[in-house]
Amino acid sequence: MKVAHSALHARHDGGKELHRGELVPCFEMPVRADYILKAVERAGFNVSEPRPFALESLLRVHDAHFVEFLRTAHEEWRAAGKEGFMLPSGFPARSLRRDHIPSGINGKMGYYAFDASTPIVEGTWEAAFAAAQCALTAAAWVAEGDKSAYALCRPPGHHAGYALYGGYCFLNNAALAAQYLRDHGFARVAVLDVDYHHGNGTQDIFWERSDVLFVSIHGSPETEYPYFLGYADERGEGAGEGYTRNFPLPRGTTWKEYGPTLSAAMDVIGGFSPDALVVSLGVDTYEGDPISSFKLATSHYPLIGQRLAELKLPTVFVQEGGYAVDDIGTNVAGVLEGFLSRR
Amino acid sequence: MKVAHSALHARHDGGKELHRGELVPCFEMPVRADYILKAVERAGFNVSEPRPFALESLLRVHDAHFVEFLRTAHEEWRAAGKEGFMLPSGFPARSLRRDHIPSGINGKMGYYAFDASTPIVEGTWEAAFAAAQCALTAAAWVAEGDKSAYALCRPPGHHAGYALYGGYCFLNNAALAAQYLRDHGFARVAVLDVDYHHGNGTQDIFWERSDVLFVSIHGSPETEYPYFLGYADERGEGAGEGYTRNFPLPRGTTWKEYGPTLSAAMDVIGGFSPDALVVSLGVDTYEGDPISSFKLATSHYPLIGQRLAELKLPTVFVQEGGYAVDDIGTNVAGVLEGFLSRR
Numbered sequence: 001m002k003v004a005h006s007a008l009h010a011r012h013d014g015g016k017e018l019h020r021g022e023l024v025p026c027f028e029m030p031v032r033a034d035y036i037l038k039a040v041e042r043a044g045f046n047v048s049e050p051r052p053f054a055l056e057s058l059l060r061v062h063d064a065h066f067v068e069f070l071r072t073a074h075e076e077w078r079a080a081g082k083e084g085f086m087l088p089s090g091f092p093a094r095s096l097r098r099d100h101i102p103s104g105i106n107g108k109m110g111y112y113a114f115d116a117s118t119p120i121v122e123g124t125w126e127a128a129f130a131a132a133q134c135a136l137t138a139a140a141w142v143a144e145g146d147k148s149a150y151a152l153c154r155p156p157g158h159h160a161g162y163a164l165y166g167g168y169c170f171l172n173n174a175a176l177a178a179q180y181l182r183d184h185g186f187a188r189v190a191v192l193d194v195d196y197h198h199g200n201g202t203q204d205i206f207w208e209r210s211d212v213l214f215v216s217i218h219g220s221p222e223t224e225y226p227y228f229l230g231y232a233d234e235r236g237e238g239a240g241e242g243y244t245r246n247f248p249l250p251r252g253t254t255w256k257e258y259g260p261t262l263s264a265a266m267d268v269i270g271g272f273s274p275d276a277l278v279v280s281l282g283v284d285t286y287e288g289d290p291i292s293s294f295k296l297a298t299s300h301y302p303l304i305g306q307r308l309a310e311l312k313l314p315t316v317f318v319q320e321g322g323y324a325v326d327d328i329g330t331n332v333a334g335v336l337e338g339f340l341s342r343r
Numbered sequence: 344m345k346v347a348h349s350a351l352h353a354r355h356d357g358g359k360e361l362h363r364g365e366l367v368p369c370f371e372m373p374v375r376a377d378y379i380l381k382a383v384e385r386a387g388f389n390v391s392e393p394r395p396f397a398l399e400s401l402l403r404v405h406d407a408h409f410v411e412f413l414r415t416a417h418e419e420w421r422a423a424g425k426e427g428f429m430l431p432s433g434f435p436a437r438s439l440r441r442d443h444i445p446s447g448i449n450g451k452m453g454y455y456a457f458d459a460s461t462p463i464v465e466g467t468w469e470a471a472f473a474a475a476q477c478a479l480t481a482a483a484w485v486a487e488g489d490k491s492a493y494a495l496c497r498p499p500g501h502h503a504g505y506a507l508y509g510g511y512c513f514l515n516n517a518a519l520a521a522q523y524l525r526d527h528g529f530a531r532v533a534v535l536d537v538d539y540h541h542g543n544g545t546q547d548i549f550w551e552r553s554d555v556l557f558v559s560i561h562g563s564p565e566t567e568y569p570y571f572l573g574y575a576d577e578r579g580e581g582a583g584e585g586y587t588r589n590f591p592l593p594r595g596t597t598w599k600e601y602g603p604t605l606s607a608a609m610d611v612i613g614g615f616s617p618d619a620l621v622v623s624l625g626v627d628t629y630e631g632d633p634i635s636s637f638k639l640a641t642s643h644y645p646l647i648g649q650r651l652a653e654l655k656l657p658t659v660f661v662q663e664g665g666y667a668v669d670d671i672g673t674n675v676a677g678v679l680e681g682f683l684s685r686r
């Protein structure tokens with residue numbers, strides 16, 4: 001399996017987030033990608049730089065004004081005499097307007113964001129764009145005949161919507177990969193999101209579409225981030241009705257409940273008869289994860305990979321979350337090796 | 344002029360907010376009320392404890408579930424094993440649901456909030472309820488015949504909506520005062536908000552009503568908090584159409600532009616022929632304010648008070664913002680004394 005990776009991910013560094021009343025360095029840190037890289041190299045995977053996809057490629061799933069905001073945000077921040085990382089201080093939440101984008105950088109940032117834990121630093125755009133290129137490159141490899149590929153994306157992407165960022169995510173790498181496959185001969189594409197958190201951004205992007213199925217297994221938003229999307233009653237709208245399926249699970253979920261839920265999700269995918277699969281691969285379902293609460297063990301990740309292989313589909317794996325850095329490489333490589341063992 | 348003040352305001356203390364990339368003690372700090380108290384005592388005003396209004400009084404302008412959330416939030420936080428101050432980590436912003444209240448405390452907090460700069464601490468409810476009682480007490484004095492009264496409220500209230508908190512505000516003291524007047528013989532009540540920031544909460548509460556006029560002069564939301572409400576095109580809806588009027592002004596506004604805008608706002612109020620006036624009295628329009636950008640001088644506050652007296656209406660002043668603590672007492676007392684000098 002080929003791996004797309006860019007060292008530019010490290011440009012996204014130095015931001016902090018609010019965690020339990022303290023401002024701490026983000027759990028989404030550069031070393032995550034370094035450890036995953038080491039693990040896939042150790043497993044003998046072939047790692048390449050991403051191809052130089054143009055900025056326009058992003059506009060297949062993202063709003064042009066939003067992309068321009070991301071590209072210029074920190075520059076505008078500095079031009080306004082500010083420095084360091086950017087965190088928004090007000091959001092278009094309940095009873096506030098959503099139909100006007102403030103002209104100032106603080107308001108504009110709040111308009112496009114939905115949390116105060118996703119700092120933008122000087123290098124964020126460069127890193128996010130490189131991650132998107134990794135996802136597009138992995139999708140291109142599969143479109144060109146590879147049976148599977150892995151995009152080692154950092155920052156992650158599944159919380160980023162059509163014109164929305166948050167949850168450590170800026171550009172939706174998995175959605176870009178799915179759209180690329182749609183644009184290159186795959187009529188029906190399924191996205192399976194196994195990150196601990198609901199992929200609200202991916203759901204947002206494909207909400208009204210029947211050509212991309214979105215299926216997610218995640219901690220229930222009743223108690224888990226992102227709180228305001230990912231409930232079981234969300235099933236898509238318009239042409240997309242029935243093409244979004246959520247499997248929220250309670251805190252403390254172990255493999256005993258996770259395994260059958262994965263089977264149920266795969267049944268939904270099987271019923272869709274997709275031509276290709278994109279996996280939003282978060283490993284924050286791990287028992288050692290510092291910000292999540294599922295109880296999967298390292299031994300379960302190869303089993304997930306083996307199950308996914310049963311779909312016998314061209315498959316693009318896209319890296320999402322996972323914050324137990326010591327084990328992140330082993331757990332990610334476990335999924336990929338499990339997958340390959342059954343192809 | 345009688346002053347309603349409760350020492351319980353000091354129970355709301357110890358929280359921090361994000362400011363320019365640092366977690367700092369809130370600018371909305373207890374000493375604000377202490378300095379105002381000293382200034383009004385120095386000016387010879389008669390300070391009293393608020394009357395013990397029941398919790399039900401709050402439900403005239405607030406949602407019962409929201410009030411219950413505020414009352415029990417920190418208790419629930421501690422019951423979940425957490426400690427210290429509460430700041431939400433995700434909001435029902437764009438492309439997210441607003442029709443479901445998560446059951447967990449983090450999601451519930453985000454549901455009711457719209458920023459990450461309004462910490463809830465153990466004593467927040469006690470302080471906010473006491474501030475609301477101060478506003479209701481001042482309104483009662485006026486309903487009972489006093490020509491004017493001042494509610495020394497802390498925490499402030501004008502950013503708090505029907506079921507929304509933020510901007511250092513939890514319960515909308517000014518809206519409670521206006522509603523009290525409506526309920527006690529005043530058929531038409533005008534609220535004039537002169538705080539530097541738009542009173543989005545008050546506007547929210549009276550948006551569809553024609554019996555309470557809401558007029559606000561504030562820093563333009565294009566660049567100033569709360570960013571997502573307070574534009575000139577917001578005029579109310581339904582029965583309330585035409586009964587909301589906003590006067591956003593640019594950063595750096597001086598008395599030269601502020602004075603005529605105040606006159607224009609007063610003309611709107613005059614045209615409404617109200618039976619009583621509630622003033623949301625923020626003095627963060629002051630040139631020394633650390634988080635605002637207007638350039639009013641201490642000498643202008645008595646002029647504001649004199650102008651307001653020209654309306655010749657029973658008037659309840661309700662304290663909102665003002666963060667230049669050294670001068671806050673002088674500026675607030677300046678408005679009140681200016682007002683009295685023309686009665």
Ligand SMILES: [Zn+2]
Nearest residue numbers: 195196197321
């Ligand atoms: Zn995650």
Ligand SMILES: [Zn+2]
Nearest residue numbers: 538539540664
């Ligand atoms: Zn203010």
